[in-house]
Amino acid sequence: MEFRHLVSFITIAEELHFGRAARRLHLTQPSLSAQLQKLERSLGVQLVARTSHEVRLTPAGREFEVQARQIVAQLDRAAQVAKATAEGRAGSLSIGYNLPASRHILPDALTRLTERHPDVGVTLWEKRTGPQLAALADGSLDVALVYGHPATAEFRYRRVLHRIPLVAVVGKRHRWAERAAVPFAELQDQQCVLFAREQCPAMYDAILRSAAATRITLTVTHSADDPGATAHMVSVRPLVGFASLPRAIAEGMGEAHSSSVAVKLLDPVPTLDVYAVWRAEDPNPAVALFLDCLDAARGLPVLTA
Known part of the structure; x- marks a missing residue:
């Protein structure tokens, strides 16, 4: 069964006249008749009955017309979608993001994308930087919105959010809990909980750079890769953890329902870019x-502690 045979049959069904159908298809009547015969032989049924006075569809032909139209329409739609996808006007997009991007970047960008390109489907993942970059490398993600940028030719990048402050996270019984801000150098006397570098290299490096700038060495006694786990650990032990300011705000640190408190860090203030x-x-x-929808933003948002 060939696609052109389906098109020819549908035209015959519409015209119920071989001469008119052949003219529409730019075929001779014998060629059109031959195509119909090949189609009927491949199916093993008669689709069209004709006499010297009329052309009509058989019961099998009427049912086949319905199915043939669906097949042709589906193939036409497949061709349109393939072309639109190749041009970027349709298809699917998998985007990874972190919490600051979800608050300050994604809402406007996704609104623009939906308005301009409604046929592009989007899947969203909230992940830390390390898992996002791994998913980007293996093709699971198309775009990652992450802290810092990878120093490899495998990826390209563009800054979309800058100067996100990091804060210290402590339990409500910690002696820093009532303080509005703490100089970074005071971390010298604290036991810290930190995540593995591969989870978020840019944040890990920003913390250690600030330690080096103040000529102190952090004492890391506990590890917690999940931000929520950090908050739990500092609530039961006299430890100091770290979080971005947007994370601290989102989790209500310092509010009555929270078991942890965010304390500003000063001299220096560790910051990150997304x-x-x-x-x-x-x-x-x-x-x-x-990316065009990201570019449409009026300047880059700036967060300050």
Whole structure:
């Protein structure tokens, strides 16, 4: 069964006249008749009955017409979607993001993407930087919104949010809990809980750079890769953890229901930038559309402690 045979049959069904159907298809009547015969032989049923006075569909032909139209319409739609996807106007886009991006970047960018390109479907993942970059490398993600940017030719990147302060996280019984801010150098006398570097290299490095700038060595006695786990650990032990200011605000640290408190760090204030990162080779065509929606923002948001 060939696609052109389906088109020819549908035209015959519409015209119920071989001469008119052949003219529409730019075929001779013998060629059109031959196509119909090949289709009927492949199916093993008669689709069209004709006499010298009329052309009509058989019962099998009427049912086949319905199915044939669905097949042709589906193939037409598949061709349209394939073309739109190749041009980036349709398809799917998988985006990873962190908490600051979810608050300050994604709402406007996704609104623009939906308005401009409604046929692009979006899947969202909230992940830390390390898992996002791993997913980007293996193709699970198309765009990552992460702290810092990778120093590799495998990825391209663009800054979308900058100067996000980091804060210290302590339990309500910690002696810092009532303080509004603490100089970074005072961490010299504290036991700290920190995450593994591969979870978020940019945040890990920002913390250690601030320690080096104040000529102290952090005493890391506990590890917690999940931000929520850090809050739990400091609530039961006299430890100091770290979080971004947006995370501290989102989790209500310092409020009555929270068991942890966010304390500003000073001299220096560790800060982070958020970047959009995507693969340098063979990117999803829809990535460019999403990046254009990011570019439409009026300047980069700035967060201050």
